[in-house]
Amino acid sequence: MARTSIEEIRRRELTDAAYEILQEQGIAGTTLAKVAERAGMSKGIVLHYFRNKDDLLEAVMRLANALLRDEVVRRMRRAKGDRGRIEAIVAANFAPSFFKPEICNAWLSFCAEVPRNGEFARIQRVIHARMRSNLMPALRALLPAAEVEAAAIGITAMIDGLWLRFGLSLGSLTREQALAEMDRYLAQLLGPGAASAV
Amino acid sequence: MARTSIEEIRRRELTDAAYEILQEQGIAGTTLAKVAERAGMSKGIVLHYFRNKDDLLEAVMRLANALLRDEVVRRMRRAKGDRGRIEAIVAANFAPSFFKPEICNAWLSFCAEVPRNGEFARIQRVIHARMRSNLMPALRALLPAAEVEAAAIGITAMIDGLWLRFGLSLGSLTREQALAEMDRYLAQLLGPGAASAV
DNA sequence: TAATTAATTGTCCCAGTGGTCAATTTATAG
DNA sequence: CTATAAATTGACCACTGGGACAATTAATTA
Numbered sequence: 001m002a003r004t005s006i007e008e009i010r011r012r013e014l015t016d017a018a019y020e021i022l023q024e025q026g027i028a029g030t031t032l033a034k035v036a037e038r039a040g041m042s043k044g045i046v047l048h049y050f051r052n053k054d055d056l057l058e059a060v061m062r063l064a065n066a067l068l069r070d071e072v073v074r075r076m077r078r079a080k081g082d083r084g085r086i087e088a089i090v091a092a093n094f095a096p097s098f099f100k101p102e103i104c105n106a107w108l109s110f111c112a113e114v115p116r117n118g119e120f121a122r123i124q125r126v127i128h129a130r131m132r133s134n135l136m137p138a139l140r141a142l143l144p145a146a147e148v149e150a151a152a153i154g155i156t157a158m159i160d161g162l163w164l165r166f167g168l169s170l171g172s173l174t175r176e177q178a179l180a181e182m183d184r185y186l187a188q189l190l191g192p193g194a195a196s197a198v
Numbered sequence: 199m200a201r202t203s204i205e206e207i208r209r210r211e212l213t214d215a216a217y218e219i220l221q222e223q224g225i226a227g228t229t230l231a232k233v234a235e236r237a238g239m240s241k242g243i244v245l246h247y248f249r250n251k252d253d254l255l256e257a258v259m260r261l262a263n264a265l266l267r268d269e270v271v272r273r274m275r276r277a278k279g280d281r282g283r284i285e286a287i288v289a290a291n292f293a294p295s296f297f298k299p300e301i302c303n304a305w306l307s308f309c310a311e312v313p314r315n316g317e318f319a320r321i322q323r324v325i326h327a328r329m330r331s332n333l334m335p336a337l338r339a340l341l342p343a344a345e346v347e348a349a350a351i352g353i354t355a356m357i358d359g360l361w362l363r364f365g366l367s368l369g370s371l372t373r374e375q376a377l378a379e380m381d382r383y384l385a386q387l388l389g390p391g392a393a394s395a396v
Numbered sequence: 397t398a399a400t401t402a403a404t405t406g407t408c409c410c411a412g413t414g415g416t417c418a419a420t421t422t423a424t425a426g
Numbered sequence: 427c428t429a430t431a432a433a434t435t436g437a438c439c440a441c442t443g444g445g446a447c448a449a450t451t452a453a454t455t456a
Binding site: 109181188 | 224299303306326352355356357360365366370378382383387
């Protein structure tokens with residue numbers, strides 16, 4: 001059993017609480033006091049475990065990022081073949097446990113601050129880079145070299161676009177529609193493939 | 199010559215100033231004091247012409263929206279044929295005067311608040327609805343009925359996704375790449391068409 | 397048990413914010 | 427020129443939020 005220090009536990013509890021509040025209330029609404037209350041602790045403790053508010057928010061984004069990364073990894077392990085790997089990546093991004101309006105809102109709040117927060121920007125770059133490096137090998141195996149780059153951009157853009165629309169227009173875009181749209185796009189790009197398991 | 203009241207002038211000056219600050223500093227950074235200073239007025243005057251901060255921000259979003267709408271209208275007028283109309287809509291969304299990181303940041307700040315601001319949500323719905331109603335007639339003329347809906351979602355998602363990526367990953371995605379990506383997508387969707395003029 | 401360290405609390409502070417308002421300046425009209 | 431209305435200012439207020447910190451409590455260790 002892994003030894004878990006109090007510090008690790010508290011940081012995780014506070015990060016979880018902050019993630020919840022962020023989803024509900026956005027960055028401005030994510031107040032140290034609210035986070036502390038949600039976590040059932042005093043406000044003072046928050047700044048005992050995090051240098052400042054930005055530090056806490058960074059932890060939140062790393063958490064959200066890790067959650068997505070794990071989902072992708074889990075599905076890629078099960079995937080068969082290059083096409084299967086790409087479908088796994090897509091499916092992970094639209095997994096029911098992630099593809100929720102509240103989570104989209106959290107990402108959106110985060111993205112909106114990227115231009116003014118160097119560390120946020122760094123995390124963002126890491127996320128993009130990972131997505132890309134997950135996609136590329138399979139795309140290289142499936143497409144002529146000249147098309148690989150454009151395909152990678154296209155897939156990520158389509159994912160992001162559907163997320164955005166999903167998060168904003170409550171109810172007017174369903175998860176099923178989003179998945180169908182991705183399938184359709186992949187079919188155009190890579191030719192018809194097996195129906196992806198959800 | 200249209201009679202322009204002082205009130206109209208001031209509101210526009212303040213809205214312009216707020217739009218600038220929003221692009222640079224996000225919603226939280228868009229302070230009444232900063233807006234007033236940028237517009238060369240006193241802080242008091244801002245709340246003389248706008249009920250409150252949200253009211254001002256709404257005006258900003260309506261301005262940004264109007265700027266995009268005008269660009270779309272202008273290009274659609276020049277467009278020939280259904281395919282041309284769709285290309286015009288796309289081209290408008292990527293026009294050099296709009297497709298700028300700062301403007302993307304402003305939109306992002308706005309989108310991030312949509313879930314918590316009813317009026318923002320309303321404006322957002324209007325924008326989506328207009329985009330859709332611009333697209334639909336041409337798509338209906340070009341595609342089998344069963345594909346129209348998915349095509350509309352796909353095009354808007356691709357546009358949004360490219361915008362998002364463009365705004366966030368400074369420099370790693372160029373306007374040219376984004377346009378190429380859209381052309382490619384439209385070609386897949388509607389078959390090869392004339393190279394769209396920029 | 398005593399001493400030391402770690403965890404946690406609650407208070408205090410201060411800068412900054414949106415918002416109000418009476419006072420003042422400027423324009424308009426009689 | 428005067429009176430009235432409109433435009434504009436700047437001082438002021440209440441409040442909130444992030445952050446600092448001394449004090450307290452709980453846990454460890456000797």
